[in-house]
Amino acid sequence: MNSNKVVDAKGLSCPMPIVRTKKAMDTLNTGEVLEVNVTDKGALADFPAWAKAGGHTVLEHTENDGVITFFIQKG
Amino acid sequence: MSNKVAIIASNGGLFDAYKVFNIATAAAASDKEVEIFFTFEGLNLIHKQAMQALSMPEGKEFMAEGFAKANVPSIPELVEMAQELGVKFIACQMTMDIMGLTKEDFIDGIDVGGAVTFLEYAKDASPTLTF
Numbered sequence: 182m183n184s185n186k187v188v189d190a191k192g193l194s195c196p197m198p199i200v201r202t203k204k205a206m207d208t209l210n211t212g213e214v215l216e217v218n219v220t221d222k223g224a225l226a227d228f229p230a231w232a233k234a235g236g237h238t239v240l241e242h243t244e245n246d247g248v249i250t251f252f253i254q255k256g
Numbered sequence: 257m258s259n260k261v262a263i264i265a266s267n268g269g270l271f272d273a274y275k276v277f278n279i280a281t282a283a284a285a286s287d288k289e290v291e292i293f294f295t296f297e298g299l300n301l302i303h304k305q306a307m308q309a310l311s312m313p314e315g316k317e318f319m320a321e322g323f324a325k326a327n328v329p330s331i332p333e334l335v336e337m338a339q340e341l342g343v344k345f346i347a348c349q350m351t352m353d354i355m356g357l358t359k360e361d362f363i364d365g366i367d368v369g370g371a372v373t374f375l376e377y378a379k380d381a382s383p384t385l386t387f
Contacts, residue, residue, distance in 0.1 A: 192327055193327060194326045194327055194328050195278060195282070196278050196281045196282040196285065197329060199281075199282055199285045199286070200281055200282075200285045200337055200341070202285075203285035203286070203287075203341075231285070231286055234286045234287065235286060235287055
C-alpha cells in the first residue's frame, strides 16, 4: 500500500508512538495516508482507538517479525 | 461528547509522574484539551529540581532496569512533550503557600490557581482523573 508519509516508532513505548503519529498526521491533508511502524504491542488496541477519536480510518494493519504496520487515512 | 480531560496530580513519586503524564500526552495527542491541577506532593512533578529525581516506591527500585529496557521517555522529556502538545499545568496556590514555594520554583509555562480554577475547568470535562 502506498503512503504519503512514514512514521518509524519502532522500539518506542507508550505514549510515544501515538505522539509521533499525531505530529506526522498534522502535516498531512485529508485523504492522505500515513504509514506507522511500531513494536509496542499496546499499539494494536491504541491505534484503532486513536484513529476513531480523530475521525481517521485504519485502512490496513499487518504484523511481521514483531513489527506492527498501520496504514491510516486522514479524516 | 466532551473534548476536555481534567487531571488532578496529588502524589509526587516517579510512578505517579508516569501515570499522570502518559495519560495527559496520550489525551493531548488525541486532540483533547487537557489541564492538570498539581496539588500537595503532586507539585514535585513540575518542580524544577524535584522532577529531575523523583523516587521509586520503596522496594520497587529493581524496576529501574525495566524502565530502561522498555525505552520509556524520562519525566522531563514527557513534560516537555505535554507542554508542546498544549497540556495546561496549574499549580495549587494553597499548597505553594504552605510549602513556601513561588512560581519561579517551577518549570516555565505553568499557571498558578486555586481549587475553583480547576473545578470551573473540570465541570464539563470527561473524564476527570485523579492520581
